[in-house]
Amino acid sequence: MTESPIRPAGPGSSPPGSCFRETTYLEAIRETMWEEMKTDNTVFILGEDVAVYGGAFKVTDGFLEEFGPDRVIDTPISEAAIVGAAIGAAHMGLKPIAEMQFIDFIAPAFDMIVNFAAKSRYRTGIGASLVIRGPFGAGTRAGPFHSQSVESYFANVAGLKMVAPATAHDAKGLLRAAIRDPDPVLYFEHKFLYRRVKEYLPVDEELLVPLGRARTYRPGSDLTIVTYGAMVYTSAEAAERIAAEEGADIEVLDLRSLRPLDTSAIVESVKRTGRLLVVHEAPRFGGFAGEITSQVCEEAFEWLDAPVRRVTALDTPVPYAPTLEDYYLPQVEDIVTAARWLLAY
Amino acid sequence: MTESPIRPAGPGSSPPGSCFRETTYLEAIRETMWEEMKTDNTVFILGEDVAVYGGAFKVTDGFLEEFGPDRVIDTPISEAAIVGAAIGAAHMGLKPIAEMQFIDFIAPAFDMIVNFAAKSRYRTGIGASLVIRGPFGAGTRAGPFHSQSVESYFANVAGLKMVAPATAHDAKGLLRAAIRDPDPVLYFEHKFLYRRVKEYLPVDEELLVPLGRARTYRPGSDLTIVTYGAMVYTSAEAAERIAAEEGADIEVLDLRSLRPLDTSAIVESVKRTGRLLVVHEAPRFGGFAGEITSQVCEEAFEWLDAPVRRVTALDTPVPYAPTLEDYYLPQVEDIVTAARWLLAY
Amino acid sequence: MPGDGPAAYLLPARDSAGGVRPLTSLSGDDLRALCRYLYLTRSVEERLETLLRQGRVVGGMYRSLGQEATAVGSAYALEPGDWLAPAIRDLGALFVRGITPREILLQYTACDSSLTGGKDTTNHFTVPSRGLLGPISPLGTQLCVLNGVALALKMRGEAGVCMTYQGEGASRTGASHEGLAMAAALELPIVVVLEHNRWAFGTRSSRQAAVEDWVDIAEAYGVPAVSVDGNDVLAVYDAARDAVDRARSRRGMTVIVAETYRMLGHAQHDRQSHVPEEELEAWRDRDPIRQFERYLVVSGFDSEPGLEAIRSAVAKELDAAVEDVRSRPYPAPADALTRVYGQPELDPAVPWTRRAGGGYVDVAQVHQAGRRFGART
């Protein structure tokens, strides 16, 4: 994985004028919450160490001072109760943003999310408009419990939405959309990108990225890579390398939202390129690539000129030692190899 | 779904002699635990109401009297602590069988299973040989919290194993294998089959079905249906109907184990039939069919004469009213329709 | 355990300190209302049992026989604008808060017109406009959600109070602990009624915890905890009134441990074979309805004919409700597709094998879709 600052491709890669500010992925999250709390006083934050301390990653530093203890709430170490309180507050018309200190610690709240938050509207007609956000992803040498990608745990649960932005722009736009969304949204922030991703974002514009829309991170015509999170950059780097070394043109589709899934964008791209590689950072077996593959088989089978293939993490926990973690994670070379395989098929 | 007693196809469908006894799916589970506890005094049971009361479904009725309170343990309503105690006891060389009263209540133990049980061996070299069993599945008018299929919540978690027997024979054989297995095994028993499935099983033979081996429930050459749990019967009924009505010959592959998955059996069958339908009772999006589809794409793409298709439950919680639940679940007609579609492709 | 035998009820009820109750702050009308709710609860459950036997109740049902006073007395302490979050055996509390017998019958018979539209069971309905938060089956979770309701009331400066119920068995769950701890830490306006009915499913409460007195478990949260005879509707009311006042004046949570007994099995299928008959007999003597009737008659608040009039009014009401419900249909099958998301366009489509209007698709038709080169044949 890239160690230097990441400047995502696209409009934010250079300063387009004075009303743009260089913004990290983390600042984008912070600013969006700040802005939404300014304009909508039903929005509030709860979680461990979010108020006095300002959050483990300092995402909410200064919020307590600005918005007061009623809207920035330090809770006990109780993820189930945090999510529960968010559901109840949402039933009352408030807009809670619940922070999981690391997304790994969403596990103790699993029951609350899957059984209470997700099913509430269906069962009773009363929805739960809330955001559960937290840092996910590997690459920071943080071992098995501070590195997980948890999307698959929730993928089969109707009633939930899930997003995983890769850029500061999307971190902003998706968080705003998530806060305003009528349903429970799991918002996965890739911690490896927190301070590495830097973009020029408009200062006065209200960025909003609708849930369920993928973005073509890099257009191409020979092969589609569908991915999300930090793997967008790994994939893009592989695409550049292939372009430079053999001239083939790879499309990188950044899903941004996992549920709702932008099936039509995936299918449209695959119908153009005829080849699909799915890349994700979660383990392979039972990973999110399966759903994508199923949908593509159902909707674009006849357009496939090669098997759908996957590049994923190993089917293991996330190991700690740098050598192991690097082996665990998909590397640029893996994607290059897989792309070559597909292109040559 | 069938309302009458289910007599699975195969050797157990008629009494082959005096050393065979008619056994329900539930009795098969009960007998296996009894037998294993008799022959191995490290095996013990813990869970809610399993001892004095004999289990919510009376699976462990009489166990307390036979094996005493040290080996049949009533616990508080604490699924996390139940699984935790099972892990610790497994570390000590015991063989715990932890009962979840309904598999839906595995959710509060999610953290313990995913983060402690599954990762223990990888992290520390010390495994956790234990079984977590409980009734899953819909069709009993029990509403959103007593009907779920939970396999997808765990499918992406390396370190776990999962089985879902459809017959009394496999309920026995897989439970025995699970108890003797060195790893944590989630054993999903379909409650709809508990008392409906009846088979003649050998009395003195130690049935053992290795984990990771699918079974051809019904051989065929024109289309492969991959399924598990109660959907084996729904699929087989559809296959019979198609055979009767249009003479096509459908193979029904009962996975039995979900992880390890019998990829080679699936691939072998698909290579023979060229067509694959995956049927499961869990919702569609993010369901287990995705993994099967990915693997088949990877290993048998060139043999596919039609897109891989899915028949699954709706992407909703399990509704309560009979009309809704029937609409929610895959019906024989859905499978017949899907099979026709695939056969005609 | 209640301190005195049933004979104590021949005198005006006692307050929690053991003194004679100052002939209660409740009016005769209040007392008759309480009595009616008790009757209603028991009678509706009996009707449900019949409907279950007749195959009209879908799934199962859970009785509160012997515990009716706990639910009714506590909920009676709430005011308009307050919230109630009942456990499975708190049918009486729902009636006090305005749910009708008809709504309950519709719900248990999975009717289209029920509060959940046939999508969930029993008392699993949430109606914010009526201050009701239903439970889900996984125990302990509801309190955590109620905390959010209380938080919202507090943030908005509203006067509302939240009351919830929990079996002593449920108090062993992690979620219950997290919920209680958070309610205490955030000083939320919550009243928790811990229903110590001696059983959790088929396991005695004494096997679920090592405490002698279940009030001890509340002390851990640094909030006031009181023990009350859960079969004495007035004692429960008094304790709840105090706790509600405390919460309303924003002095935080109270836990009320109601000492009572589950007189029937966990659900219909449980035959209570492990329960000694003497134990049931002893508690039968403390039946909350019979005790309260005796109190009303002896204290002169009502007479046997007066009570009989309430009983027959209840019976008549229920005859009508049952009759009405018998003709109500289940929901239409395709309703299973709706209300998953706040945006209907995200709700699942009709499965590809089925037709929107019902029935299954004609294979030849679907075949045209999703083909690159058109049909093969």
Place this chain on the structure above:
Amino acid sequence: MPGDGPAAYLLPARDSAGGVRPLTSLSGDDLRALCRYLYLTRSVEERLETLLRQGRVVGGMYRSLGQEATAVGSAYALEPGDWLAPAIRDLGALFVRGITPREILLQYTACDSSLTGGKDTTNHFTVPSRGLLGPISPLGTQLCVLNGVALALKMRGEAGVCMTYQGEGASRTGASHEGLAMAAALELPIVVVLEHNRWAFGTRSSRQAAVEDWVDIAEAYGVPAVSVDGNDVLAVYDAARDAVDRARSRRGMTVIVAETYRMLGHAQHDRQSHVPEEELEAWRDRDPIRQFERYLVVSGFDSEPGLEAIRSAVAKELDAAVEDVRSRPYPAPADALTRVYGQPELDPAVPWTRRAGGGYVDVAQVHQAGRRFGART
């Protein structure tokens, strides 16, 4: 809060009732051993900090500065055959139970030869042969697992006792509650040391719970709970000894609340900007090591030169260990594939894009596999 200021330590230590300690059941050798463990703990952590700055410690580290006496004193009460399940700040307890500084350094530097083979962080190792159960990061879970160990000891009739640690913050988790409740209900031979160090990450413990005295939270489980000055290694030892004896004679669980203070931030990145300097200063006066040194000298058990000898022996030992660890490699990359399952054949294969020996595959080769009609080109 400890009852007296540091001056009390100029006298022989006091017992928990406030009387003068009968010059302790521990021998002079024991006291010097305790002192050495305290030195070792602090020194190893200092070495780790240096290694962290030098980029050799991978990830992060968590200091126990100011809390060393709690870990060391409690673990010293265990016997061979007992089990220890430390929290993140209980390094001292591990040394008492035989873990070597070298093993700790290897572990924090993610070395191949570490107890987890570089697969997990910090003290996340489990070594049944040495009676050690490591934690995982999700708080509260470890106690639930230790219950299973205790259950096994009890079932087998073995005499072993299990001791575990938990921050007061962790006690808010559902898992912690379930674990404590089950240990109490099943009367397991467990000693829980609740480390009340005033902070959970960046939040004061007084904001985590409404209790005045954290001993109250243990009372909820119906087991004995004692409060002890966690900075007084002998007081901790005494309380632990009693609790261990109780567990060993199968009279059940005890909770020891150790009153102490986290003198540094949660982890290296936490600068403690919210902690008033006076507060730190006050607790600095109670530094467990300096207090114990003073006690040893004043009571005549040891002398300043004697202590200095222990210190320099520790330093020398650590010099060697650090030196040794510097040359140890990370695990081989493909070790990431092993040990997922008890059957190695189920462990994941080398990814299809990679070669078993390292590097990536030659695309032309893989291409032959999985083709029905041979290569297309």
